[in-house]
Structure formats: C-alpha cells, structure tokens
Amino acid sequence: MATQFRHIMLMVKDVAGAVKFYKEGLGLPVKVETPGWAEIEADGATIAFHGANEAPETGSSPILSFTVDDVHQAIADLEALGGNLEGRVREPSFGKVAAVRSPQGHLVSLLEPTPKAAE
Numbered sequence: 545m546a547t548q549f550r551h552i553m554l555m556v557k558d559v560a561g562a563v564k565f566y567k568e569g570l571g572l573p574v575k576v577e578t579p580g581w582a583e584i585e586a587d588g589a590t591i592a593f594h595g596a597n598e599a600p601e602t603g604s605s606p607i608l609s610f611t612v613d614d615v616h617q618a619i620a621d622l623e624a625l626g627g628n629l630e631g632r633v634r635e636p637s638f639g640k641v642a643a644v645r646s647p648q649g650h651l652v653s654l655l656e657p658t659p660k661a662a663e
Contacts, residue, residue, distance in 0.1 A: 551583065551590035554605055556648040561626070562593040565646050569622040570610060586610070593648075607643075607651045615640040615656035622652065 556562045563582045566572045572591075575583040580595035591608065612618040619629055619642055626647035633642045639657035646652055 549589075551592045552606060552608070553592040553594055554648070554650055555596040556593045556650075557596065558648060559593050559595045562646070562648050565622065565625045565627065565648070566591065569625045569627065570612070570618065605650050607653050609653040609655065611655050611657060613656065615642050615654050618642075618654050618656075619644060622646075627652070 554562070559577070559579060559582050563574055563577055563584065566584050566586075567574055572584045572586055575585050575590065577583075582593045583590050584593075586608075610618075615633060619627075619633070622644045623629065627644040630643040630645050630651070633640055635641075637658070639655050641656075642654045644652045644654065
C-alpha cells in the first residue's frame with residue numbers, strides 16, 4: 545500500500561474545548577467527537593484531537609493555517625473562544641496575516657488574501 549495522508553493530530557488536555565474553538569471560531573464541521581478523541585473536517589483534511597493529560601502547553605505542534613474571508617472577524621471569533629492574538633496583524637503584498645494561539649496552546653495562522661492573490 546502506498547503511503548497516504550491520514551490526519552493532523554493534536555494532543556490536547558480538553559478535547560471538547562478544542563472542538564468548540566475550531567467549530568465555532570472557524571465554522572469547521574465535526575466528523576467525530578468523544579471525550580477522548582475528536583475529528584473535524586478542514587477542507588478535505590482531518591484535524592484530530594487526542595485527549596492527553598500531559599499535552600504540551602505551547603509551541604510543540606504543527607501550525608494550522610487557514611484562509612479566511614475577514615481576518616479581523618476570525619480573530620474576534622477565536623478570541624471570544626479563548627484564543628490569543630500573537631503579535632499583530634501584518635499586511636504583506638498577498639493579504640492580511642495573523643497568528644492566534646488556541647486555548648490548547650496550538651498556533652493557528654490566518655490569511656485573508658488580497659483579491660489579486662485569491663485568484
């Protein structure tokens with residue numbers, strides 16, 4: 545069998561909280577949710593949350609990158625769910641970019657592409 549991508553797995557202390565952050569903050573649909581395991585759909589990819597008592601607080605996981613229609617609204621939605629903006633919103637030539645730390649300590653990258661870059 546050829547190697548196939550399965551999912552991105554994040555170790556978290558609070559599975560339900562992680563699901564809520566991505567479901568309500570970014571509108572991602574939930575595929576599976578149990579107290580110790582959950583999966584959400586992210587445009588054809590699966591992000592899995594594995595419950596762990598000793599999950600790292602910050603910095604030792606992949607960065608999850610999302611394209612959004614309105615970076616400021618996405619930041620507000622995620623902050624309302626316990627996220628923290630890291631740094632400032634930057635505006636390089638290709639759009640607005642920001643980084644938000646989830647309550648579980650994972651870094652979420654947000655890009656609002658310029659209309660030209662979105663084509």
